[in-house]
Amino acid sequence: MATVSGHCYCGAIEFEVDGPEKFACFCYCESCQRAAGAPVVAWATYERSSFNVVLGEIHWHSSSAGVTRGVCAQCGSSMTYENKDRPGDIDLSLNCLDEPTAPVLRAHIWTEDKQPWFQIGDDLPVHKKTVE
């Protein structure tokens, strides 16, 4: 089982998780946009039980009902997403991984929140909200 590692922008936080990912998608929800300061976030889903912080301490905050996001309190990097509806999962921002893992991105989700000036340029399935 390949170990996937990642870190925040400033390097205060490093983490590891067992790969490969279970799912990966692009999310356009307003929360992700504001948390990341970006029009879209690419997330990959891993087993929560295999996720370990190996350096520093993640700051956890509840961004909406049942949702916990993990950020670096020093640099603000938004790294993780957990939803109580998927208790065994943790989603990691692909942008925070050390090596490009070339995951198979499978969908665009929450496109009802997508910025009108952002154009999707592929043929992946599009979901107005989450994957049904």
Ligand SMILES: [Zn+2]
């Ligand atoms: Zn940091």
Ligand SMILES: [Zn+2]
């Ligand atoms: Zn989102």
